[in-house]
Amino acid sequence: MGDNNNDKSLHIAMYPWLAMGHLKSFLELANKLAQNHIHTSLILPHKTALKLASDNHHPSLITFIPITIPQVEGIPPGVETTADVPLPVEPFLMAAMDMTQETIDSLLTRLKPDIVLCDFAHWLPEMARKHGAKSLYYLTTYLMGTLYISAQARNLPINHQYTEAELMEPPPCFPSQLIRLKTHEARYLASACSMPCGGGMTLLERLIVSFRECDAIAVKSCKEMEGAYCDLAEEMFGKPVFLTGPVCPDPSVSTLDDHLNAWLNGFGRGSVIYCALGSECVLTEEQFREFVLGLELIGMPFLAAFKPPTGYNTTESALPEGFTEKIRGRGMIYDGWVQQKLILEHPSVGCFVTHCGAGSLTEAIMSLSQIVMIPQAVDQFCNARLMSLELKIGVEVETRTEDGFYDRHAIKNAISKAMDSESDLGKEVRINHSNLRRIMSCKRFEESYLSIFIKNLRQLLE
Template sequence: MAPTRNHLLHIAMFPWFATGHMTPFLHLSNELAKRGHKITFLLPKKAKLQLQHLNNHPHLITFHTLTIPHVKGLPHGTETASEIPISLNHLLVIAMDKTRDQVEHTLSATNPDFVLYDNAYWVPQIAKKLGIKTICYNVVCAASLAIVLVPARNVPKDRPITVEELSQPPEGYPSSKVVLTGLEAESLMFISVPFGEDNITFYDRITSALRESDAIAIRTSREIEGNFCDYIASQFGKKVLLTGPVLPEEAEGKLEENWANWLDAFANESIVYCAFGSQINLEKDQFQELLLGFELSGLPFLVALKTPRGCESVEEALPEGFEERVKGRGVVSRGWVQQLLILKHPSVGCFVNHCGFGSMWESLMSDKQIVLVPQLGDQVLNTKLLVEELGVAVEVERGGNGWVSKESLSKAIKLVMDGDSEVGARVKKNHMEWKKTGGSPNLMNGYMDRFVQNLQDFPLHG
């Protein structure tokens, strides 16, 4: 049955239990609900408490909580990836797989037109029985899918892929700039290790999720990744729908008074803000080295990083005498901060981040200078998009062992913040030019309208 052009849809959302996945799924839900569509959002109970303030349309977006079973090796009560180190994600994904019966019951009871999912590769098996269409919605860059998770990659099943193999782009890959070196490829070796029940690998899990879906969707735009999206479509032989970045038009809420007062005390575009997302836990030595780099820059700074591995608190990880030396110009947050509101503050002039896909888009849509310190393989590719393809950012140089020194961090910050810097002027000009074209609100709304129209044109229940 082909729906009418203005048919209102019922869409179920089932993202991976990580903040960097659930939040963009909810942003997409808000955009769909704004256009009148009904959403059933499946998530852990703890995640509902964390995300419900972002639900802008509670009359159309219904949170359906799942009971997350305990898996041996996980701390009791674990429900989301932000509660554990990345090294335990392979156990949390087993817990997610064990919710399959709950997910099937919910989909059967609510009978949506579509279900959008990412890591839960088994969703199409359930949905097909129920006559529900499936869309594998990816909130990572198209480049990372294109270079690693395509059939042309031919990841061997009888042995782990080698660094040398992963450093070679797959056949037909459309870029000579957004590629992996040997050291960068090492951070992606996890694709060949078990990631879920029955020893399914990460590679097989995600490629199955892509292959078995009725369509693929990606949180990106053609202005940045059109060539990668076309390559993915040709590899999987199916339609690739784009949503654009799907960021809130306005940051939610009001900036907390203590941060507003602190930021207000500085001149426009003078503060360096740093954050590495909800899952990056640095080693203590690297954490301290970065803080010393901010100190060395001589600029005011606000750092919001997670407590380093092996430490009980941020306080115990601070370099000796650090707080006294930077008092009045430097602050290290002890908890979560309102990132989008901080990035909108006129005193902030630079955003230092790990270039996770969410942070990448927040960087691009802001008017701040961008300094990147990628930690994982997909972040390396995001960084190459911004540095090599768009020329809107500077990456911090690393030593041969991957170490970021205080000198290299300070150098990168000064490059973009110095008013007389040629590099700083160039990346700022490129950034502003990109925002006028690739980041205009009308363009982004157009992506969402086309995405909805593609769903409405989809042949449903048959």
């Protein structure tokens, strides 16, 4: 792999939103660009830089630029990413990120990049112009979810306050009318879109300004998944949309924890259910208990990673009485983070229950596991519909439309449907998943997207 069509070496500066999913996605793209001899300066918080050091596979071409996140009222000292705070506190972190403008301005003076990649820092495109650089908004999730809430797609003003009823229906211009939100999802997104996120701006306003001011939009996606939505975005925003492809993580250089590996080795191929809801999801006590009881009902071995539910310091203390004894030998529940990619690569894992974060969905698609979806927040609702209704590669857990409640039987039923290779649904999702995985795992597929992406970057500079 390598881009030898132009002697001028590109230098890209990146400043992602301070969430681990965004930071990792930017770093994954930097790793792919480094394989094409492109130098990246990744701006990120000090402690987070240490955490991500092992994921920098090309330190000679990817330079971490650590910065200090300012202390602002509303967030505890030492907070660097959304993983350190509950969801209601995230707007304060966005305000703290906005306060780094002087630092970023100084860094761009020194770094002199050709191109700046950003997302929620709506002020960065104008700053890039000041330094003679082009700017790209890098969308690390699926484009369809962003277009769903876009004011432009609905011919609405930038400061429009969405109602629950409006967001239950897709935009009139949408290529597919299958993508619809349930009542509780629309209520959540209406609130999220109008939530102040620093500087008196709402999240929706921040997105709109970012798209308006940047020179082009880059999307971590491919035409095989979102072709019609990419065409719509170019028409709607009036600027180029560059696809990076799915930017699948490079093969693991680390190894799975010995204890976990030994435990998984005790089960047959494709027999273990793996469940993880991301680094930010916190379930209520009732939903947590229904979830784990649903896993117990399946009767299959399972490994689940949860953050402690609301009101508890550990997941163990929140488990139903006698639960640990009931699942001994076939069930394991972790607090928080686990080696997800390595777990999914283990031959014993046969089903992945995911919250539908874009990074987790890419890992799910690239794995041999069946996919079960239980979206929790923001873009995950639309992601789940894209995967279950349009691409038909997995099964979504049925929830009550009014409040999103699910019981243990809903968890059991969704997993059973996905794992039943003899049913019509089980056969359909297996075939579709296998076909998409085969396309995306082809080395030429990824190289082609990256080659075109780099060509587009060079043309943007011309």
